[in-house]
Amino acid sequence: MKTPGGSDAAKRRAGEHAADLVTDGDTVGLGTGSTAAHAIRALGQAVEDGLDIRGVATSYASRDLAREVGVPLVDLGAVERIDVAIDGADQVSDDLALIKGGGAAHAREKVVDAAAERFVVVADPSKEASLLDRSVPVEVLPDARGTVRRAIRELDGTPTLRAAERKDGPVVTDNGNLVLDCEFGAISDPAALATDLATLPGVVEHGLFVDLADEVHVGHADGVTVRR
Numbered sequence: 001m002k003t004p005g006g007s008d009a010a011k012r013r014a015g016e017h018a019a020d021l022v023t024d025g026d027t028v029g030l031g032t033g034s035t036a037a038h039a040i041r042a043l044g045q046a047v048e049d050g051l052d053i054r055g056v057a058t059s060y061a062s063r064d065l066a067r068e069v070g071v072p073l074v075d076l077g078a079v080e081r082i083d084v085a086i087d088g089a090d091q092v093s094d095d096l097a098l099i100k101g102g103g104a105a106h107a108r109e110k111v112v113d114a115a116a117e118r119f120v121v122v123a124d125p126s127k128e129a130s131l132l133d134r135s136v137p138v139e140v141l142p143d144a145r146g147t148v149r150r151a152i153r154e155l156d157g158t159p160t161l162r163a164a165e166r167k168d169g170p171v172v173t174d175n176g177n178l179v180l181d182c183e184f185g186a187i188s189d190p191a192a193l194a195t196d197l198a199t200l201p202g203v204v205e206h207g208l209f210v211d212l213a214d215e216v217h218v219g220h221a222d223g224v225t226v227r228r
């Protein structure tokens with residue numbers, strides 16, 4: 001699944017704006033994707049300038065970038081508290097419900113973002129919508145792909161196994177699982193759908209993030225707007 005391309009300048013503005021919220025001593029959730037990557041790079045610069053923080057990666061990609069730019073890391077399994085998480089989204093509704101998982105990292109992202117005292121979403125304007133209507137990524141145990149596919153159809157969804165872009169075969173997540181991208185049309189009750197998806201046997205995690213985001217920083221050509 002491709003994320004619609006917003007402008008990189010808008011993504012950078014949002015990422016850098018959110019990185020400015022991080023203060024000395026913070027444990028910081030490091031999101032996945034091109035917008036969160038701008039925040040990680042800004043945090044790397046801040047560490048070089050003397051900021052004392054620890055990052056918690058949400059994916060191998062964010063771990064690798066954090067290492068490259070010099071953000072010290074601590075394992076997710078070793079932390080009990082995260083001060084602030086900065087993460088991107090594929091879609092953000094008016095009431096701050098999110099669809100995430102364009103990078104197939106939503107399982108770890110949800111653990112980190114939900115554990116954060118302050119979860120800050122970074123986005124460009126192409127992600128904003130009044131109602132969520134993009135496909136919902138659902139991470140499944142490989143052997144459960146058939147049974148979950150059928151259960152999704154019973155929920156009036158249309159599941160598609162996510163294929164790898166540069167090689168034959170499916171996308172395999174950092175956790176060794178597969179992703180079904182599930183179309184539901186406009187989602188009028190994200191909380192109800194989130195519960196339905198979470199209770200399907202074989203579903204590891206889905207990309208609906210409801211009542212988790214504290215604020216959304218949206219980058220524009222001339223600045224950043226913050227919605228709470």
Ligand code: 5RP
Nearest residue numbers: 033034035088101102103105
């Ligand atoms: C990864 C995600 C990303 O945060 C989401 O896909 C947004 O990515 P980008 O900032 O590149 O548009 O959920 O699983």
